[in-house]
Every structure is written in C-alpha cells, then in structure tokens.
Amino acid sequence: MIIIMEEQAESSEIKAVQDRIKSEGFPYHVIRGDEQIIISIIGDTRLIKDVPFERYESVSHVVHTQNSYKLTSRDFKADDSIVNVSGLKIGGNEPFITMAGPCSIESQEQIMECARIAKEGGAKVLRGGAFKPRTSPYAFQGLGEEGLIYIRKAADHYGLKVITEVMDEANLPLVARYTDILQIGARNMQNFKLLQAVGKTGMPVALKRGIAGTIDEWLNAAEYIVAEGNFNIIFVERGIRTYETATRNTFDLSAVPVIQKLSHFPIIVDPSHGVGEWDYVAPMALAGVASGASGMIVEIHPEPQKAWSDGQQSLNEKRYLNMMAQVDVLSDTMKTIKPIQNDI
Ligand code: PEP
Ligand code: MN
Numbered sequence: 001m002i003i004i005m006e007e008q009a010e011s012s013e014i015k016a017v018q019d020r021i022k023s024e025g026f027p028y029h030v031i032r033g034d035e036q037i038i039i040s041i042i043g044d045t046r047l048i049k050d051v052p053f054e055r056y057e058s059v060s061h062v063v064h065t066q067n068s069y070k071l072t073s074r075d076f077k078a079d080d081s082i083v084n085v086s087g088l089k090i091g092g093n094e095p096f097i098t099m100a101g102p103c104s105i106e107s108q109e110q111i112m113e114c115a116r117i118a119k120e121g122g123a124k125v126l127r128g129g130a131f132k133p134r135t136s137p138y139a140f141q142g143l144g145e146e147g148l149i150y151i152r153k154a155a156d157h158y159g160l161k162v163i164t165e166v167m168d169e170a171n172l173p174l175v176a177r178y179t180d181i182l183q184i185g186a187r188n189m190q191n192f193k194l195l196q197a198v199g200k201t202g203m204p205v206a207l208k209r210g211i212a213g214t215i216d217e218w219l220n221a222a223e224y225i226v227a228e229g230n231f232n233i234i235f236v237e238r239g240i241r242t243y244e245t246a247t248r249n250t251f252d253l254s255a256v257p258v259i260q261k262l263s264h265f266p267i268i269v270d271p272s273h274g275v276g277e278w279d280y281v282a283p284m285a286l287a288g289v290a291s292g293a294s295g296m297i298v299e300i301h302p303e304p305q306k307a308w309s310d311g312q313q314s315l316n317e318k319r320y321l322n323m324m325a326q327v328d329v330l331s332d333t334m335k336t337i338k339p340i341q342n343d344i
Pocket of ligand 2: 103104273
C-alpha cells in the first residue's frame with residue numbers, strides 16, 4: 001500500500017499517519033518526491049485494506065498494490081513518466097530518441113569523430129564508456145576522468161547530451177559532474193548500494209537489464225532508485241544470457257511491452273549488446289522502433305576493426321547513417337500507428 005500526502009502536509013499530519021501504520025504493526029518507508037510525500041507500507045497490506053487512511057488530513061490518495069516494486073509500478077502512476085534529460089524528453093509520446101557512440105572513449109579525436117557521426121544520423125545523446133566493466137582484468141578498463149573530459153567536450157561541441165556508465169559508488173560524484181544520464185551496466189543491475197547512491201543524486205538513470213535478470217528483478221532494481229525519491233529512470237533492454245550462442249545475448253524485445261504494461265517509466269533498447277554482431281544490429285534496431293520503445297542506444301565507431309572494445313558490434317559511419325535513415329521512416333510510421341494501438 002502507498003499513501004500519498006500533499007507536499008505541504010504538516011509534520012503533525014504526517015506523524016498521525018505514521019503512528020497509525022505503526023499501531024497496525026507495519027514497517028514503512030517515507031519518500032519525499034518533488035510534489036508529494038509518499039509513504040510506502042511494507043508487508044501484506046491486504047490485512048489493513050480497510051483502515052481509512054484516505055480520511056487523514058493532507059492524504060491525497062491511497063494506492064493498493066501488493067507488488068514488491070511499488071513506485072515503479074503502473075498501480076502507482078497510470079500515465080507514462082517522461083524523463084527530462086536537461087531539456088530532452090524521453091518516454092510517452094515523445095519522439096524516438098537515439099543515443100549513439102563508441103563502447104569506450106579512446107581519445108579526444110575518436111570521441112569527437114563519433115559525436116560528429118552520431119549527430120549527423122540524428123542522435124540526441126552521445127554514449128561512451130570511461131569506466132568499463134570488462135570480463136578480463138587485463139582488457140582495457142577505460143580512460144577514467146580523462147575520458148569523461150573528452151566526451152563532455154565532444155557532446156557540447158555538437159549539442160548532444162552525454163550518457164556514460166558509473167561502475168561504483170566511489171566514482172559517482174566524478175561521473176555525475178560530466179554526464180547527463182548515469183548508466184548502470186548490466187553487471188550492476190543488482191548492486192543495491194550503487195542503485196541507492198544514484199537514486200540520491202536525482203539525476204536521470206539508464207538502468208540496464210542484468211545479464212540474467214528477470215523482469216521482476218529489474219523492476220525491483222528500479223524500485224531501489226525510486227525509493228530514494230528519484231523518478232528519472234529509463235529501462236534499457238540489452239539482451240539476456242540464454243542457451244543460444246549464435247548471438248552474444250538473446251535480445252528480448254518482449255521486454256518492451258511487458259515493462260510498458262507493468263511500469264510507467266520509459267524503456268529503450270540496446271540492439272548492439274543485444275546481438276553482439278554489427279550485421280544484426282540494424283534489423284533489431286528497427287524491430288526496437290516497431291516494438292514501441294522510447295528510444296535506443298547503439299554503438300558506433302569510425303573504424304570498428306580498430307576499436308578498443310566491442311568493435312565487432314559497432315557500426316561504421318555508413319552503416320549507422322543507413323540504419324538511421326530507416327529508423328526515421330519507421331519512427332514516423334509508428335507515430336501514426338501508436339494512437340491506433342492505444343485506442344483498442
Ligand atoms: C556498454 O554499454 O558498453 C556495456 C558494457 O553494456 P552492458 O552493461 O549492457 O553489458
Ligand atoms: Mn559495449
């Protein structure tokens with residue numbers, strides 16, 4: 001159960017509600033959102049479904065939900081949430097957004113060239129990792145702060161926003177200084193301390209699905225961020241590990257309508273990590289547009305064969321621009337199809 005109180009509620013009014021919850025024997029969690037105070041009651045709240053919390057002073061409404069993820073759920077908010085990335089809107093009926101860039105930032109020249117290509121294709125956000133989660137400790141681990149300086153400069157030069165991964169709490173203040181969106185990588189989907197820390201920043205967070213993450217675990221991971229009062233979450237479907245080895249991962253596009261049904265937060269797709277081979281990326285990017293996703297994140301590189309990471313799944317300029325021309329046509333078509341779908 002979630003009790004939503006008005007932002008101007010007196011502390012005595014909040015205490016009255018809290019005292020009643022305590023006397024019923026339930027733990028609770030208080031979240032101060034931008035426009036409301038949210039009290040989330042933990043446990044089997046069906047036992048207190050008849051307690052008239054609605055009648056307490058300054059309570060605006062009560063949401064009955066038994067999901068372990070509450071504020072992430074559509075039960076809490078029926079309308080789509082739009083995530084505002086320094087003026088760029090993602091989600092709902094906003095245009096399909098592309099985030100493009102290399103897997104790793106390698107040099108100022110490389111990320112500048114990627115930014116030029118990304119912009120040319122119509123991307124609004126520049127991606128690039130400065131802290132890289134690599135399978136081998138001997139693989140390139142990223143340029144760290146130097147990389148962050150390079151990507152910020154390149155993005156600002158071309159009027160793009162920045163998305164980059166934050167791997168640990170220790171580097172969060174540093175990464176937050178340079179980026180517009182904090183990316184939580186697949187390997188950190190259930191790093192709960194990191195989720196709480198990015199939650200406290202209030203910044204937009206792109207939450208990648210874990211390599212073996214179920215949708216339920218993913219929604220609960222988002223709840224760790226929202227529970228800190230941060231309602232700026234973007235889900236990223238990036239493929240999951242299955243028995244199939246023909247592709248790097250199994251790109252689970254069904255996650256798009258499932259997340260859209262269960263949560264009000266936007267979902268975008270990552271066809272690059274989803275399939276792991278450049279020649280499968282464009283068809284799956286188009287499928288992502290057709291699935292109704294709010295956007296995509298895609299890896300590009302001026303010379304993929306020389307990339308320091310994920311070159312085999314990176315698109316070169318020509319292939320990226322070709323794909324983006326198709327994405328534009330399809331996303332325009334989707335604008336006319338979506339309202340028809342929503343009407344039924
Ligand atoms: C990446 O975006 O380069 C990355 C490492 O992605 P993931 O966390 O999905 O593997
Ligand atoms: Mn990568």
